[in-house]
Amino acid sequence: MTQFSAPPDEKAGLAVFLDDQRRAILSKLDELTDELATTRSTVSDFCLLTLVKHVAFVERRWFQLEIARRDVPGLWPPPDNRELEVEPEDSVSSIRDLYEATINENRTILDEVDDLGSVSDATGLNRRWVLLHLIEELARHAGHADILREAIDGRTGT
16 A cells, blocks of 8 residues: 655645646646647647646736735736737747746745635635635646647657
8 A cells, every 4th residue: 555644734735736736737848849839739729838828827816816915916807818828939948937936936925824714805715715726727727738738749647
């Protein structure tokens, strides 16, 4: 039987699940050229590069507004569709860097949180709910990334 180690507390446990989904999403960019990462395998304009860019924006938005409780102009509602578009300067490298920087900033934010039950005045949501929602959303997008990557070159798994 496989032995599992439980994280020391709830926050650390939630962080483990977030990091697992983040890793799964980022791994889908491994060894892809910019051209392959912008391959559209469905009838929509959605591609793997757009998916990872969108995830970076969404995760940053939730962490800034609901975990850190910062009022950052332009985060919500989004001022445009930039997060859902591949811009000329976007590349596998730049989007990976964007998401990794977002992850690092969000880890720092979470390290400073001591009350997951604290309710936001703006939304009435507590931080625990937001983290669980992000795990759910990232897991959904990791599944999308699996399908997109498999359609590009047949690669499956994490």
